[in-house]
Amino acid sequence: MPAETRCESGIKEMVEGIVAETGSARSDLIPILLRISTECSYISEEAIRQLSSCLRLPESEIFAVATFYHMLLTQAHGRHIVQFCESAPCHVAGGREIFQALKDLLGLKPGETSQDDRWTLFTTSCLGVCGIGPVVMVDTDIYGHVLPEQLPAILENYR
Amino acid sequence: MSIIRSLVLISHDPESKLLGSEAIFAAFIEQLHHYDLQDEVSVSYATDIGQSAASPLVIIYPEAVIYGPIKPEDVPHIVEEHLYKGRIVEEKRAPTKGLSGKVAWLPVRKGSNPAENRIVLRNIGVIDPESIEDSLNQNGYEGLAIALTMSPEDVIKVISASGLRGRGGAGFPTGMKWGFVRKATGAKKYVICNADESEPGTFKDRMILEGDPQSIIEAMLIAGYAIGASEGYIYIRGEYQLAIERITKAIQQAQKIGFLGEGILGSSFNFTLHLHSGAGAYVCGEETALLESIEGKRGEPRTRPPYPTTQGLFQKPTLINNVETLANVPAILRNGAAWYHGFGTESSPGTKVYTMLGNVNVTGLVEVPMGITLREVVSIYARGMKKAPLKFAQTGGSSGSIIPASLQDTPMDFDSYRTAGLSLGSGALLICDDENCIVDIVKVLTNFFRVECCGKCAPCRVGTQRMYTTMTRITEGKGKMGDLEELELISDTLTNISNCGLGETAGTPVRDMLKHFRAEVEAHIKLGICPTGICPMVAEVPEFV
Numbered sequence: 001m002p003a004e005t006r007c008e009s010g011i012k013e014m015v016e017g018i019v020a021e022t023g024s025a026r027s028d029l030i031p032i033l034l035r036i037s038t039e040c041s042y043i044s045e046e047a048i049r050q051l052s053s054c055l056r057l058p059e060s061e062i063f064a065v066a067t068f069y070h071m072l073l074t075q076a077h078g079r080h081i082v083q084f085c086e087s088a089p090c091h092v093a094g095g096r097e098i099f100q101a102l103k104d105l106l107g108l109k110p111g112e113t114s115q116d117d118r119w120t121l122f123t124t125s126c127l128g129v130c131g132i133g134p135v136v137m138v139d140t141d142i143y144g145h146v147l148p149e150q151l152p153a154i155l156e157n158y159r
Numbered sequence: 160m161s162i163i164r165s166l167v168l169i170s171h172d173p174e175s176k177l178l179g180s181e182a183i184f185a186a187f188i189e190q191l192h193h194y195d196l197q198d199e200v201s202v203s204y205a206t207d208i209g210q211s212a213a214s215p216l217v218i219i220y221p222e223a224v225i226y227g228p229i230k231p232e233d234v235p236h237i238v239e240e241h242l243y244k245g246r247i248v249e250e251k252r253a254p255t256k257g258l259s260g261k262v263a264w265l266p267v268r269k270g271s272n273p274a275e276n277r278i279v280l281r282n283i284g285v286i287d288p289e290s291i292e293d294s295l296n297q298n299g300y301e302g303l304a305i306a307l308t309m310s311p312e313d314v315i316k317v318i319s320a321s322g323l324r325g326r327g328g329a330g331f332p333t334g335m336k337w338g339f340v341r342k343a344t345g346a347k348k349y350v351i352c353n354a355d356e357s358e359p360g361t362f363k364d365r366m367i368l369e370g371d372p373q374s375i376i377e378a379m380l381i382a383g384y385a386i387g388a389s390e391g392y393i394y395i396r397g398e399y400q401l402a403i404e405r406i407t408k409a410i411q412q413a414q415k416i417g418f419l420g421e422g423i424l425g426s427s428f429n430f431t432l433h434l435h436s437g438a439g440a441y442v443c444g445e446e447t448a449l450l451e452s453i454e455g456k457r458g459e460p461r462t463r464p465p466y467p468t469t470q471g472l473f474q475k476p477t478l479i480n481n482v483e484t485l486a487n488v489p490a491i492l493r494n495g496a497a498w499y500h501g502f503g504t505e506s507s508p509g510t511k512v513y514t515m516l517g518n519v520n521v522t523g524l525v526e527v528p529m530g531i532t533l534r535e536v537v538s539i540y541a542r543g544m545k546k547a548p549l550k551f552a553q554t555g556g557s558s559g560s561i562i563p564a565s566l567q568d569t570p571m572d573f574d575s576y577r578t579a580g581l582s583l584g585s586g587a588l589l590i591c592d593d594e595n596c597i598v599d600i601v602k603v604l605t606n607f608f609r610v611e612c613c614g615k616c617a618p619c620r621v622g623t624q625r626m627y628t629t630m631t632r633i634t635e636g637k638g639k640m641g642d643l644e645e646l647e648l649i650s651d652t653l654t655n656i657s658n659c660g661l662g663e664t665a666g667t668p669v670r671d672m673l674k675h676f677r678a679e680v681e682a683h684i685k686l687g688i689c690p691t692g693i694c695p696m697v698a699e700v701p702e703f704v
Contacts, residue, residue: 029455030438034397068457068613070439071397087359088557089516089589091603125441125611126359126556127398130516130587131523140400 007040007047014039015050024055029065033072042073070124077120078113080158082106083137087126090133094147098134099123101148105155118159164199165242166220170227171204175215179231180204183215186234194243213253224284227253275540276502276510279486280526283370288405291412294373300418302489306381307426314385315341318488320496322508327353327444327481328555328584329660330507330573333488336478339468340386343476350383350391351453351472351479355437355444357396358556359607360587363512363524364482368395368402371486372409378485380418380430381492386478389429394449396437406434441611445659446479448613459615460659483512483586503529507572511583515541517552517590530575533567537590547592551675553600555584557607558664561597561671582667596693597676598683601668602630608665619662622653626669636696638684647673 006014018035022028032051036043043066052059066072084099108114108121129135132144136154143154167187171180184202191197213227217237224247226237233251240246277283286293294300306314319334340348352375356364368375379391395403410432413419421429440458442448447461450472471477487509491499500508507529516522519541527540533552537543549564554571560581562569569579576583591600608623626649629642650666657663672680682690689696 026455027453030452031436034436034438065455065457068440069397069437072438086603087607088553088600088603089360089587092517092589092591092595092600125607126357126361128356128362128365128396130360130362130514133516 003040007044011040011044011046012050015047015054019051019054026055026057029055029057029062030069030072033062033066033069037072042076044076078117080118080139081120081122081137082155083122083124083127084110085125085127085133085135085137086123087130089126089130090135093133095134097148098136098146098151101151102136105151119155165201167200167202167242168218168220169202169204170214170216172214178215178228180215182231183217183229183234186231187238190235190238191242194238196238196242200242216253225253226251275526276528277526278490278502278510279367279374279483279512280524281371281490282374283366286371288370288372289408291373291409291416294371298493299373299489300377302492303377303380303384303418304424305492306384307424307428311341311385311387314381314492317496318385318491321487321491321499322496322506323484323487323491323499324507324573325481326483326487326511326586328358328558328582330583333480333484336468336480337382337385339466340388340476340478343469345476347390347475348386348388349472349475349477350379350386350388351446351449351477352379352391352393352482352485353444353446353449353479354393354395354399354402354482355449356399356482356585357441357444358558358585358587360516360553360589361514361556361585363514363586365399365402366524367482367486368399369405372402372405373413374486374489375406375482376409376413376418376432378480378488379432380423380428381488382478382480382485383430384428386476388478389431391430391432392435392453392472393432394435394437394443394453396443397439398437403434403436410434440613441607442613442659442661445661448659449479450477457613459613460661462658504570504572504575506574511571512586513540514587515590516588518545518547518592518595519543519590520545529572530570532570533562533588536571536588537567541590544590544592547594550591550593550595551597552591553589553604553668554587555582556587557604558582558661558667559584559587561601561668561675563675565675582664594691596689596691597672597679598630598633598689599691599693601672602627602634604668605630605665608661612661612665616658616662618652619657619659619665622649622657622662623665625649626666630669633680633683634689634694634696635698636683636687636694637698640681640684642684643673643677643680 018032022032036047048059048062051062066074084102106119106121110121110123113120127135129142134146136143136146138158169180169184187202191200215229216225216227217229218225219241237248240248282297286297315334315337318337323333324330325333354364354368383391393406419430419432435453437443443452443458445460446467448458452458467477467479469476503509509529510526511529512524512526514524521542525540552562554560569575573583605627609627612619612623614620629646632638646669650670653662653666679690682688
């Protein structure tokens with residue numbers, strides 16, 4: 001079943017499947033949410049509703065947890081997520097220029113999605129690869145020692 | 160000075176010499192000139208590498224990849240792939256089995272890497288991290304075997320006597336913490352490895368988890384035996400995908416051999432280990448927030464007391480140690496407490512891993528004895544400042560101290576730093592030259608806390624936001640002198656009444672800025688200029704105009 005179908009009409013079966021594999025204890029909640037967020041690109045309201053009845057936890061409780069963690073996305077976003085590290089080590093290594101170039105190139109402010117649904121721009125705290133700052137992450141790929149003039153070529157890899 | 164980014168060592172013992180090490184040396188020099196890399200790569204002879212089966216050997220640092228046996232005709236391919244394109248030539252790697260533990264003796268001289276004292280980074284880049292056999296060849300699990308011959312109380316005595324202190328930032332005596340959990344009442348106890356390393360500029364724990372995962376499992380087993388726990392969790396931040404994969408594999412291998420499970424090494428000690436992935440929240444590195452997160456809740460720090468040592472995970476007594484702290488444990492068991500006192504200072508024995516970042520020639524990890532000074536790290540290990548002189552360094556990520564150049568000769572250990580009103584933190588060293596504006600950097604740091612604050616307690620929720628808006632106003636040329644008193648008040652309030660360590664330390668950069676660089680801040684306000692020309696000094700035009 002393609003991802004769109006699984007995450008929409010098949011969401012009940014999907015959530016039940018993940019719970020069956022991961023477990024239904026309270027301590028399994030974050031691993032379950034991480035899997036839904038990865039497989040469906042975000043955690044929809046319907047997914048929270050299904051999970052609520054599976055785990056016998058209030059929807060509000062699940063929503064509170066899902067919105068606490070940066071890696072759990074609760075809103076639809078573009079096909080590719082561009083993340084820029086705004087922490088001090090990258091800032092000192094030339095991050096200011098990169099961030100400006102990135103915003104100009106994409107025409108987006110942090111948190112926004114492009115009209116063609118291709119990009120969503122996020123800022124992030126440290127990614128732990130400070131040795132190669134400034135760092136830009138596109139989906140799960142990390143680019144280090146980035147120069148402003150390299151950005152167009154990097155973004156070209158993602159359609 | 161030129162920056163050496165790689166170091167090539169060629170074994171030059173009599174056997175290697177017979178097998179052509181001099182021709183290999185010449186071939187490297189020739190090929191490096193061919194790619195115009197002669198100024199970036201230094202080539203030296205090494206005397207005793209201790210692995211004659213694969214000689215002649217070639218070791219390339221900083222990756223510490225060992226190639227062997229190597230013939231002169233292999234050199235062009237290695238230079239092109241490894242040094243020019245940055246790809247390791249897998250088929251030429253020396254078999255890692257049979258390593259004697261001595262890796263390479265690095266002479267301290269110009270153009271080569273200065274000697275480090277590697278205890279926790281001992282195996283990094285030397286062994287195949289996905290092979291438990293490699294770890295065993297390097298005395299892996301020997302510390303556990305020694306511990307199991309002792310009583311749990313004696314193991315704690317050894318750790319206490321070693322003087323090991325927590326490397327997560329606070330410097331709490333590790334042996335004392337173990338003792339607290341040992342004495343806590345309750346049949347069920349837990350060991351947790353805090354691998355939620357999120358301080359900006361810190362990636363030492365990631366390197367240990369990725370490069371030597373078995374050492375952490377071994378240390379957790381020793382800790383579990385000592386405190387009487389049969390279950391443990393490694394909490395790794397979600398962004399560290401490779402570390403998560405490596406630890407998952409390492410746990411499977413340790414289970415297969417029987418280091419995890421029941422009746423470990425023929426004793427009556429049982430231990431199971433779980434991996435828990437974080438999902439992106441800086442505050443979860445705070446130990447009680449980490450517990451909440453493992454329990455499947457929002458990562459909001461708990462009110463203390465009770466402390467985790469008596470009521471931790473699932474309300475059971477819990478030991479929580481940082482990755483680097485644990486990585487010291489097997490070595491202490493193997494070599495004894497007295498040996499550990501041979502490194503570092505009287506009250507802070509051992510080594511510390513620093514991450515060197517910023518405006519220096521060499522960035523990356525370095526493991527050196529406690530008590531070394533910032534000046535030594537910058538001039539010896541970071542090979543000096545890149546362009547302009549040192550203005551300040553920031554230790555320990557966002558929550559650490561700002562050390563002005565005038566304090567760079569303070570020994571870096573827990574107590575000397577505390578006496579000087581500084582904190583060592585997690586060991587990140589963001590080294591900044593005098594082209595950086597202190598106001599600009601502190602604005603970035605206050606933004607970090609504003610974003611990462613969990614929102615549970617009001618002082619932190621309101622204070623971090625207020626510090627950021629005030630700092631932003633100063634960078635826009637709209638600051639008032641009254642802002643400085645307000646910043647002081649906020650940072651003191653944060654320290655005094657916040658619920659957890661995040662809030663308590665959030666004001667440190669602001670306080671240090673006002674203490675050491677007040678004139679520069681006042682120039683922004685009184686004269687309306689940024690002395691380094693970095694701050695915009697005008698308000699950014701709002702989008703709707």
